[in-house]
Amino acid sequence: MRFLLTRIGFYLSAFWVAITLNFFIPRWMPGDPATHLFVSLRGKMSEEALAAIKVAYGFDGTLWDQYVAYLGKIFTGDFGISTTNFPAPVAETLFYAMGWTLFLVGISISVCFALGMLMGIKAAWGQGKFFDSFFTPFNVMLYAFSQPVIALLLFYGLCYQLEWFPLGRAHPPMVIPGFTWEFISAVAYHAVVPLLTMIIVGIGSWHLGMRNNMINLINQDFITLAQAKGLSERRVVYRYAARNAILPQITSLAMTFGYVLGGAYIVEVMFNYPGLGKFSLAAIQARDYAFIQSQLLLVTACVLVANLISDFANVLLDPRLRYAEAA
Amino acid sequence: MKKLSTLALTALTLATGSSIAQDIPKGGELSVITKLTDAHVRNFNPYNDAVGLYFAQDFIYEMLWIPNIMHPDQPIPVLATSFDVADDLKSVTYELRQGVQWSDGTPFTADDVVFTVEYAKAHPDYNIRGINWYNEDTGEGSIIGVKKNNDHSVTIYIDEPNGLAYLGLGQMYPLPKHVFEKIDDPKNFRNENPVATGPFTNVEHFSPTMVKVCRNENYWQGDKPYIDCIKFPQYSSNEQAQAAASLGEVDWLGVGLTNVQAYSRKSEHNKYWYSAGGNTNLQLNTTKAPFNNLAFRQAMSIAINRQDLHDFATFGLTTPTKYPIGTGEFYASWYNEERLEPYKYLMEYNPELAMEILDEAGIVDQNGDGWRDMPNGESIDFKISVPSGWTDWVNSVMQIAENLQDIGIDASAHTPDENAWFEAVPTGDFDAYIMWTHSNVVPWGTYNDLFNPADMEPGALSFQAMHQMKIPAIMESLDAFTRTVDREEQLQHIGDVHELVAQNLPVISLFANPEWYQYNTSRFEGWSNADNPYVRPMVHGGTPERWQHVLNLHLRSDQMAQK
Numbered sequence: 001m002r003f004l005l006t007r008i009g010f011y012l013s014a015f016w017v018a019i020t021l022n023f024f025i026p027r028w029m030p031g032d033p034a035t036h037l038f039v040s041l042r043g044k045m046s047e048e049a050l051a052a053i054k055v056a057y058g059f060d061g062t063l064w065d066q067y068v069a070y071l072g073k074i075f076t077g078d079f080g081i082s083t084t085n086f087p088a089p090v091a092e093t094l095f096y097a098m099g100w101t102l103f104l105v106g107i108s109i110s111v112c113f114a115l116g117m118l119m120g121i122k123a124a125w126g127q128g129k130f131f132d133s134f135f136t137p138f139n140v141m142l143y144a145f146s147q148p149v150i151a152l153l154l155f156y157g158l159c160y161q162l163e164w165f166p167l168g169r170a171h172p173p174m175v176i177p178g179f180t181w182e183f184i185s186a187v188a189y190h191a192v193v194p195l196l197t198m199i200i201v202g203i204g205s206w207h208l209g210m211r212n213n214m215i216n217l218i219n220q221d222f223i224t225l226a227q228a229k230g231l232s233e234r235r236v237v238y239r240y241a242a243r244n245a246i247l248p249q250i251t252s253l254a255m256t257f258g259y260v261l262g263g264a265y266i267v268e269v270m271f272n273y274p275g276l277g278k279f280s281l282a283a284i285q286a287r288d289y290a291f292i293q294s295q296l297l298l299v300t301a302c303v304l305v306a307n308l309i310s311d312f313a314n315v316l317l318d319p320r321l322r323y324a325e326a327a
Numbered sequence: 328m329k330k331l332s333t334l335a336l337t338a339l340t341l342a343t344g345s346s347i348a349q350d351i352p353k354g355g356e357l358s359v360i361t362k363l364t365d366a367h368v369r370n371f372n373p374y375n376d377a378v379g380l381y382f383a384q385d386f387i388y389e390m391l392w393i394p395n396i397m398h399p400d401q402p403i404p405v406l407a408t409s410f411d412v413a414d415d416l417k418s419v420t421y422e423l424r425q426g427v428q429w430s431d432g433t434p435f436t437a438d439d440v441v442f443t444v445e446y447a448k449a450h451p452d453y454n455i456r457g458i459n460w461y462n463e464d465t466g467e468g469s470i471i472g473v474k475k476n477n478d479h480s481v482t483i484y485i486d487e488p489n490g491l492a493y494l495g496l497g498q499m500y501p502l503p504k505h506v507f508e509k510i511d512d513p514k515n516f517r518n519e520n521p522v523a524t525g526p527f528t529n530v531e532h533f534s535p536t537m538v539k540v541c542r543n544e545n546y547w548q549g550d551k552p553y554i555d556c557i558k559f560p561q562y563s564s565n566e567q568a569q570a571a572a573s574l575g576e577v578d579w580l581g582v583g584l585t586n587v588q589a590y591s592r593k594s595e596h597n598k599y600w601y602s603a604g605g606n607t608n609l610q611l612n613t614t615k616a617p618f619n620n621l622a623f624r625q626a627m628s629i630a631i632n633r634q635d636l637h638d639f640a641t642f643g644l645t646t647p648t649k650y651p652i653g654t655g656e657f658y659a660s661w662y663n664e665e666r667l668e669p670y671k672y673l674m675e676y677n678p679e680l681a682m683e684i685l686d687e688a689g690i691v692d693q694n695g696d697g698w699r700d701m702p703n704g705e706s707i708d709f710k711i712s713v714p715s716g717w718t719d720w721v722n723s724v725m726q727i728a729e730n731l732q733d734i735g736i737d738a739s740a741h742t743p744d745e746n747a748w749f750e751a752v753p754t755g756d757f758d759a760y761i762m763w764t765h766s767n768v769v770p771w772g773t774y775n776d777l778f779n780p781a782d783m784e785p786g787a788l789s790f791q792a793m794h795q796m797k798i799p800a801i802m803e804s805l806d807a808f809t810r811t812v813d814r815e816e817q818l819q820h821i822g823d824v825h826e827l828v829a830q831n832l833p834v835i836s837l838f839a840n841p842e843w844y845q846y847n848t849s850r851f852e853g854w855s856n857a858d859n860p861y862v863r864p865m866v867h868g869g870t871p872e873r874w875q876h877v878l879n880l881h882l883r884s885d886q887m888a889q890k
Contacts (some may be wrong), residue, residue, distance in 0.1 A: 029744025034393055037377070039749045043605050043763030043839070044869055045376070047776070047789070052454030053376050056514045085368040086377035093366050109701070167570055173560030174358075174576075175534045213726055234770040274365055282365050282563070287746070319588075 007311050019303075022296040023070055026289045033057055033083035033287045040286075051228055057083055074297065078292035084283060090290045093279060098261065098277050098298075100170055101268070101275035104191065106259045107196035115199070116206020121242050123207065124214030136211060143204025147266040151197045158193055165193045168272030194271045198264060209252065209312060213245035253309045258306030261298045338700040351553055352882040356539070357851060359569075359866050360580040364562045365400035371511070371521040373500045373887035374454050379518065381867070384500060385874040386540060386557055391421055391440070392497030393871045394768040396604075397863050399660065403875050406435065406524065412812055416488035419496055423479040427547045429503045431519070432508045432529035435658040435751050442504035444473040444483060446513070453839045457498040461486045470496075490812040494768045498871065503702060504544045512529040526552040526878060550752035553881035554851070572845050573597060579866045579880075581843035585642045585719070596849035600856045600864060601841035603646035603656035605766040605773075607720070607725070609711065609835035611759050617707045618794075620760070624832040628673045630681040630734045631727055636838060640722035645838035650674065652825040653777060653840040660771045663822040670829035674836065681734045708737040709758035720761050723837065752790045760793055763840065769817070774824055777834070778802060782802040796833035853879040 031039075034053040038045050059292060061069075073080065079090040119139065123132040159165045171186040173175070177202070217223060226236045265277035272278065276295055283291035346862045351858045361556070362381040372379035373388040392410060393403035407421040423800075447458035448470075459468035469492060472484040484494050503522045510516045519526055526546050526633040532539040541556040550764075560577065562568040584590055590597050610620040611627075618624065628651055637647050648655035651673040652661070685691070687700035701708045713724040725738045731738040743751070753758055764773050779802045782789035801824050808820040844864045846854050855864040855876055862872035 029746070030750050035749055036746060039745050042717075043765055046765060047791075048459070049376055049454060052452070055452045056454070084377065085370070086364075086375065087517065088370065092368060093535075096366055141410070143532060144586065170569060171536070173562070174558075176532065177534055204809075230497070265725075272563055274563070277367050281832070316617040 003315065004312070007308065011308055012045075015300060018300040019071070019074060019293075019297060021084075022300065023067055026089075026284070026287065026292040027063065029284075029287065032289050033289070051199055058088065065170050068322070078293040079297075082283075082288055084286045084288045084291065090294045094276075094291065094294055094298075097274055097276045097279040100273060101264070101277070102262065103277055104194060104198070104267070104273060105264055107191075107201060108195050108264075109194075109253075109256055109260070112202035113206055113249075116203045117210050117242075117246065118247065119203065120207045120210025121214060121237060121245075124211040124218065124245075125237050125241070127215060127218075132211075136207065139204040139207045141204075142200050142207075145204075145239050147197060147199065147201050147264075148270075150201050151194075151267055151270040152220045154193050154197055154299070159292045166190050168270075169295045170274050194264075194273055195236050197267050197270075206249065209249055210245060213248060214241055217241050217245050251314065254306045254310045254313070255303075258303035261295075264281070331592045333866065340731045340863045342346075350884065351550075352548075352884055353553050353555075353826060355850060355882040356556040356558050357535050357554050357579065357877070357880060358577050359832075360558055360577055360582065361559065361564055361660050363502040363562055363564060363568060363582070365561075365828075367531050367533070367538050367561050368521050368535075368558065369538075370377070370517045371530070372516055373502075373523075374456065374513070375517075376454065377413075380869075382540065383518070383521060383523070384539060384868055384878065385525070385871055386527045387521050387523045388500040389523070390498055390872065392493075392496055392499055392740065392873050393874060394497070395862060395875075396657075396766075397544045397628060397860055397872075399768070400691050404873070405874065407497065410493055410497065411703075412490065412493055412703045416490050416492075416810065416812070417486075417827060418482050418484045420476065420480060420482040421497070424547065425479055427758075428545045429502075429505075429522055430545055431522055431545045432545060433503065433522075434506055435501070435503075435524055436478045437481045438498075439501045440481045441473050441475050441497060442508065443502045444470065444481075444862075446507060448528055450513050455655060456500065457495040458705065459495075462588050483494070489809045489831055491769065491771055501873065504758040522584065522679055526872075531556065548878070551664065551878045553853075554877075557696055557877070560622050572847070574848050576848055578847045578851055580845050581865045581867050582845070583843055584845060585644060588646070588843070594847075594849070596847050598848055598854070598856065599845045601644050601844065602857075602860070602863065603659075603839035604655060604842040605657055605764045606655040606765055606839050607645075607723075607761060607837045608653055609759055609788075609837065610762045611833070611835065612755070612757055613794050613796045614755070617690070619708070620688065620690070620701070621832065622684050623690060624835065625635075625673060626681040626688075626690075626734065627731065627736075628832060628835045629675070629677050629684070630730050630736075631835070631837070632676045632730055633674065633838065634676065635726060636723050638728045641719045641838065647838055648674065648836040650829065650837050651832060651838055653769055653829045653837065654764065655775055657806055658773075661770055661821050663818065663825065666822050666826055666827065670826075673829065674830070678734050679732075685734065697735070699735040705738075706827055708739075710739055710741035711759045711761060712741045712743065712751070712757060713761045714748045715742040716745070724761050730853045749790065752793060753788045755788050755793075755795070756783055757793070760790075761837075762790060762793065762834075765791065769808075770821055771805060774801065774821075774828075775805055778805070793832040796831060798827055798831060798833070805845055848883075851880045852883050853881055855879075 034050060034057055037053065038050045042091060049246040066080055079094060081087050082090045082093060085093060095100055123136050126132050140245055161168050171183060173182050175186045222234065223241055226240045261276060267273065268277035269281055280292065281294045335525055348437065349814050368378050369376040371383045371387060373383040387686050391406045391407040393405055395401050395403050400788045406424055406427065411420045423437055423440065424507060429435055443455065444458055447455040448460045458470060460470045461468045469485040470483060474482045474484060481537050483496055492609045506522045507513065521531060523698050525715065526543055527540040527545040529541045531541045535763040538559040539556050542552055551739055562571060566584050568580060569584050571577050572580055573590050575596060582816050587599055611624060613619050637643060646656045650667045651670050685699060692698060693700045694706065698707065711724045711728060713720045721742060728740050765776050767773055776791035778798060779792065780797045782792035783795045804820045808817055811817060827839055843864050855862050862875050864876060866873055
């Protein structure tokens with residue numbers, strides 16, 4: 001119990017530090033939203049309009065007053081007003097972008113996890129055989145290539161040169177969103193290359209992690225016993241070895257989901273995908289403080305909650321942690 | 328004093344003249360890009376600078392009177408049919424169009440205009456274009472009163488005689504009194520279902536990726552608009568919009584498309600016309616050496632290869648500036664070629680002459696480091712600031728630095744982030760900047776921004792007055808300019824300003840920026856272009872002429888025949 005309380009205390013203070021930084025860091029950047037809008041129009045806006053916008057955006061009070069107001073609003077779910085889309089509430093575009101990010105990142109993580117697990121298991125069980133000696137280094141190599149490289153290659157090859165896939169977006173602007181075949185197929189078609197990028201790069205770490213866990217287990221006595229009992233290989237691999245090896249992987253899966261709301265910056269920006277990463281980048285460039293801090297708040301909260309859950313899960317699943325506390 | 332109603336009548340005929348033809352095809356959905364965004368947000372408030380104005384001005388809400396910048400003698404009367412500037416230049420009376428209805432059927436009257444002017448006073452945080460009330464505390468603004476003469480006539484009073492006041496006042500978009508009188512906080516009002524007088528008031532579809540506004544069934548011009556709807560598809564980046572334009576998915580846009588060859592090659596219907604916009608100049612900090620030396624500034628101007636700036640640095644898309652007067656082709660109708668001829672040499676690339684001027688002024692290398700020094704031995708090295716990522720300007724500044732190095736001046740480019748670049752202006756802590764100028768209906772505003780000493784306060788410098796050179800004679804000519812509505816007199820005063828700028832060279836004139844305008848001829852015709860330049864052609868907000876432009880567009884006649 002004391003263990004859990006310490007953890008919760010730790011998370012609360014981590015949360016406070018994070019939201020405080022979320023507030024101050026954007027404001028330390030040079031420029032402000034009105035100035036940015038003005039400068040980016042390169043003389044197309046009059047000085048009177050700039051003055052008027054500064055009044056309209058009117059950040060009331062000192063930085064400290066704003067900070068206190070911000071802390072209060074966090075707990076009421078008020079994300080503030082976006083200056084990019086003034087005076088629309090941040091939540092309006094934030095949740096729109098969140099939907100696309102959850103779609104993209106959710107699918108890619110699930111596919112990566114499933115494929116990575118299966119490949120890792122197969123590689124570990126047939127350690128040193130063809131599958132292992134080919135796919136293990138291959139996946140690790142792709143992982144090391146990183147998203148920007150793969151994204152550029154696929155974009156140039158599949159979208160730009162061959163023109164098999166669209167150059168970006170989630171769907172063409174002329175296609176009206178709704179439960180229609182036209183819309184759903186357009187979304188699927190547009191998601192192919194971004195998903196492929198994330199999956200190609202993402203499999204490696206799951207594959208390697210699972211393979212390492214498995215190899216440590218394969219030489220354990222209970223596996224030898226299971227084999228000696230004459231169980232089928234399939235049963236030994238999946239019910240005995242993999243089931244134990246997957247535990248730490250589930251912890252990292254929880255952690256990975258915590259970062260989902262950070263958006264897939266590289267892929268979203270590369271493919272102009274309307275997810276949180278794309279919106280955050282635009283918000284940072286436009287100095288849209290309310291959007292930046294809300295987006296960071298979401299990420300912070302998700303990462304911390306995911307960590308907390310994995311802490312709890314470890315206590316439940318791993319008896320050694322409970323014994324350590326009792327001692 | 329000067330009745331402008333006859334003028335208005337001619338312009339009206341011009342505006343509606345083409346509608347006499349019976350065979351103009353009706354219908355069609357025009358797709359335009361007025362603003363790049365990651366997601367559309369529903370807002371049709373015409374005075375919302377972040378979102379609303381891009382959709383709502385001109386297409387949904389209409390001005391009283393549109394100044395036709397390309398053809399100043401053919402202004403475009405909209406909700407006003409004529410106006411009259413009083414003899415003492417202290418009031419302007421507008422005669423309003425009769426028979427106009429708001430889209431909900433309520434008649435448009437003088438009450439709406441009076442309401443809009445008074446509303447601006449009640450809500451100073453709401454930026455009603457053209458309406459600036461006189462403020463006793465700051466001394467800013469000019470309006471001191473508004474009066475309804477009858478249901479279709481309004482007079483607006485200003486504090487000082489000003490022959491230019493009508494230019495700003497006419498650019499007001501009247502608001503419907505019966506809607507806005509219930510709105511207490513207009514700057515936060517999103518006006519999701521607009522009530523307006525314009526051609527496209529009916530919001531037929533809204534989603535984050537697409538907005539569609541369709542024709543106003545109560546529109547006051549019977550057969551116009553010829554098209555049914557305007558679509559605003561969402562595009563988030565320049566590259567994306569360019570790709571869509573190349574594929575012919577968008578009819579009318581204005582993005583910074585520099586590779587015009589590739590764009591034109593893609594289809595014969597992909598057209599563009601980049602007319603001359605506001606001028607780009609070098610702002611020199613004349614409060615310190617070497618920029619406080621006139622000979623040095625002259626040598627600088629002559630040392631710049633403007634042909635290369637045009638051909639390479641700015642991809643051949645800018646318009647070279649003819650005279651060293653801080654403004655360019657945008658105000659070509661204000662040139663007095665005869666008076667400006669003696670200064671033309673300052674715009675012609677001549678490194679030998681530049682070096683001669685410097686030698687004569689004693690600006691030579693004294694310490695043997697290979698770079699010229701000031702006559703008092705002070706060494707010269709300075710930076711020209713340009714925001715990183717503004718490709719054409721960065722190219723320009725790098726080339727200018729090389730041109731200057733060629734004549735022995737140690738100049739270099741400095742490329743900070745655009746926000747940092749802009750924030751450093753008021754401090755006065757800089758050497759030289761590349762900077763835009765503001766375009767107005769007449770050059771008065773541009774020069775007032777450049778030379779008003781009120782903008783040169785140390786620590787609160789305006790980015791137009793960064794050179795900080797106070798030239799009282801210029802301000803006198805500008806004042807005189809506002810005291811008349813006579814074009815000949817105005818030309819005389821602007822001629823004086825031009826000469827004073829050329830003599831003093833507080834800024835180094837470079838080129839006119841291109842006004843980005845791309846259009847597609849596969850579906851619609853009636854475009855303003857180099858062959859038929861009837862209005863400034865741009866689609867972005869702040870170009871009220873787009874009202875006239877969109878009303879002129881219609882489906883291609885040959886397309887109708889096919890149906």
